[in-house]
Amino acid sequence: MNLSDLVAFVTDKTNFLSPKNYLEFSQRYLDFASSGLQATIISQNEQNYCFFQYRQDGFFNITRPLNADLMYSAENSAILSERFLDTLQNAKELGETDQTHRTIIRNSIYTIQQTIGATLDALPAGQSNTARKINWDLFERLIRLLIQEVGIDCRSGVINAPVIVDGVEQFAMSYQHDLLLFQDNHLKVIGSVKTSSKDRLDKIFMDKFLYSRLTETTTPHIAIFLNDVQRKKTKHENQYGISATFLPGHFKGYTVKLNPLDGVYYCDIRPNMTSDNLLKAYIKTIDSLFCNDLQGLIAS
Template identity: 60%
Template structure:
């Protein structure tokens, strides 16, 4: 498949309705880059990151950073995606997959999404906003499809939340929009945010939890799922690139301590300081932990009755 065909396919979100749609696209992209790139540029500061440069069919554009420790090539993906399907089938059947398959889960989700993002990087510079929007929407949809595959009710949309006075009388309703609204047994159990990066968004996620639980007098779990927190940076030498981290550890720790901790923060491409920092490492984990353990623990907690909150399904217009 040509790069032009891949780009035309990825910009139409209707082409991504099932997990298999994501897998099929990923296979096509990985086959293309095996021989279709102008160059692979190694990051100057963290060498396990690469940038793909396209030929004239992709305007000689250079992609986002790709973590080669997580990104499968075409040959390995052919094996890994079947193992990935095995993992989610076992989880759907409420069986715990082998520990050795945790990395397959992380790498497959990462590869599925980064093939989309890297393809969108082939768009001309004037369409960068469109690329960000499509990339964010498709990552949000991928996570939602995976959760729904586990036979768990999961939608994106708005919820009408009743605001009560001290006597429990409903004064009015207020509306909240969220990427993930996860329900079970006629109760809203989890509210989630899904973004490709925490850049410019982490503050809002903490505040959303604080306001929602304050206004509703509940303690409903709020989680966040991110793909990565790195971006390309230019070095002083021409045509040489490195990466910048976009995670703000000071903000994260301040909100965790002084506002409220989130009930789970998950990454595919986790940064070193998220592992080594004593406080941050208590709250941020790789995404396998969400699917292997945490989602089930959160579903077992008391939720908010769906008779009390009204959910209107519809994709988040602000996804990025």
């Protein structure tokens, strides 16, 4: 596929109805990127990030930051097609020290979604809002499909939350959620899936607070993020760096004074999320969701 074909494919969300659809698209993009780019630009401040620049067929646009430590290339993309789904299906059997297979889960999810996002970056500037919406929708769908792949009843949509007063249901409120995890048709987990926490962190914490207060329940709430970095310009023309969009003070404040979330997962985790004692107690890489936490959350 050339870039125009990839853009036409990715903007039709009906092309992404199964994990296999996502994997096939990712492979096509990586094959294109191996020879079809104008340039690869290295971030000036964190050199493990880079940006792809397209040729005229992509309006010479520059993509979002791509973490080279996580993103597969055409040379090793066979891991996606040959090992990812098998590894995912056996995730709950993986131990803490099995970093080889955990890395496959983390890097595969990151690569799949970033090939979608990078393709959407080839759209004209006037379609940036459309690109963001498609990228968000497809990431939400990807996570839902992968949770279903490991045998869990995972849906999205509206639930009627019963408003309880003194143990008696008074009426119900409609709540829209990205992820609804069920066991035996009983709601067990509510989840938010976002490509970034930017401008969304407050609502995720408030959703748990309000749902818990209104329903007088302790239903677990989790959040899944792709990353929290964005491109920034430097003092020099045609040179770029990255900046973080995560707000650690907000996260800590809501965790301590409002309510902690029951799981926060990143594909591309930031350094302060692993060095700060409070942050690392609540934030994990996405492989931990599939390898450690899903079964316990469902059983709670």
